[in-house]
Amino acid sequence: MGFYQAQDKVYEYLLRTKGKAKADYTEAQQLMITFGCGYFAGVFCAIATQPMDNLVSMKGSVEHKDKSWGQMAKEMGVVKLFTKGLATRIVMIGTLTGLQWYVYGNWKSYCGFGTS
DSSP states (O other): OOHHHHHHHHHHHHHHHHOOOGGGSOHHHHHHHHHHHHHHHHHHHHHHHHHHHHHHHHHTSGGGTTSOHHHHHHHHOHHHHHHTTHHHHHHHHHHHHHHHHHHHHHHHHHTTSOOO
């Protein structure tokens, strides 16, 4: 699920549970929601691309440069392929993506177009 889908779900949930629409929240609150949804989108991206990122990292080493992608995946094993380094990537990609959406939301707001 991407940023806009996450944002729609958050505002639907807030409307359903708090009875408040997006326009009822302050700009600062909307920007925090923007950051949170951006972080979530980054986490989704980190998880979805983790296996290939591990393989690309392996391919960069001399000992693996002539091996096929399938050979490297088999060597690493399914669990490691999906989990090795995942926590670090989640923090890194989640934070970067959240901040990018936050900056974008601030810029849109500054230009008079709302937060996102």
